[in-house]
Amino acid sequence: MLYLIDANVLITANNFYYPVDRVPEYWEWLAYMGSQGYVKMPFEIFEEVKEGPDDAEKDLLFAWIQDAANKKSLLLDENVNPVLLRKVIADGYAPDLTDDEVDQIGRDPFLIAYGMAAKGRCVVTVETSQPKKQRQNRKVPDVCKAMGVSCCNPFDFNRELGFRTQWKTGLKK
Numbered sequence: 001m002l003y004l005i006d007a008n009v010l011i012t013a014n015n016f017y018y019p020v021d022r023v024p025e026y027w028e029w030l031a032y033m034g035s036q037g038y039v040k041m042p043f044e045i046f047e048e049v050k051e052g053p054d055d056a057e058k059d060l061l062f063a064w065i066q067d068a069a070n071k072k073s074l075l076l077d078e079n080v081n082p083v084l085l086r087k088v089i090a091d092g093y094a095p096d097l098t099d100d101e102v103d104q105i106g107r108d109p110f111l112i113a114y115g116m117a118a119k120g121r122c123v124v125t126v127e128t129s130q131p132k133k134q135r136q137n138r139k140v141p142d143v144c145k146a147m148g149v150s151c152c153n154p155f156d157f158n159r160e161l162g163f164r165t166q167w168k169t170g171l172k173k
Contacts, residue, residue, distance in 0.1 A: 001150075003039045003161070004076070004114055006125040006140065007048035007107075009154050010061060020060035025165045027064055033161055034073035042076045044110040076114065084113040092143035094135045101136035108140050115149035122150040124157045 018026035033039040041049075049065045064070055088109040089097065097105070115123045129141040144151035152160070 001160075002037065002118075002121045003033075003124050003152075003157055004111060004121060005039060005041050005045070005074075005157075006111055006123065006127070007041075007045050008126045009124050009157075010049050010065070012126045013154065014059070014061040020064050023165070025167065026163065027070075029163050029167045031070050031073045032167075034070075038161060039074065040076035041074045042078070042080065042110055042114045044080070044107045046071070046075055048107060078114065078117065080110050080113050081117055084116045085109055088112045088116070088143065088147055092147050093138055097136060104136040108143070112140065112143055112147055112149055115144065115151075116147055122152055122157075124152055124154060126154060128153075 013026065014020055017023075020027055030039060046065070049061065089102070089105075092109065092112060093105060094101070111123055111125075115121045123140060123144050125140040127140045129145075130139045131142050133139060133142065141151045
């Protein structure tokens with residue numbers, strides 16, 4: 001399974017659960033899982049994190065994502081299929097979105113289109129299902145479901161790939 005992680009997974013992990021400076025094992029594990037081909041971020045999603053915080057002082061997540069080795073291990077080496085992207089927007093959100101609505105959606109359709117591009121892919125997001133939301137307000141899990149893409153939350157993702165703070169002890173030398 002290839003897990004495609006949303007920007008909000010990294011941002012939320014750093015802000016609430018696994019701060020880069022307090023739980024470095026998580027970030028090492030994530031980079032390792034990326035280098036092994038289990039975890040990737042599409043370029044468009046990577047750019048959301050890489051842009052960094054709005055204030056002048058850059059945070060630790062920004063520094064981590066800028067690191068060349070981390071970028072190499074996490075960045076998905078593919079281009080989005082424009083046909084799939086249009087399908088996600090039209091069928092997953094609405095076929096007649098205005099420019100403002102498309103702006104509100106952001107880059108989520110890219111993430112879902114990459115999830116559709118091959119079998120054995122799962123989108124990881126902190127967003128939760130809200131099936132009553134419509135058009136630009138739809139949530140990633142609901143659009144994934146509509147498009148036939150597997151989706152999970154970060155805790156299921158961590159459990160599935162076996163994250164623990166002593167993860168390195170299980171590696172074969």
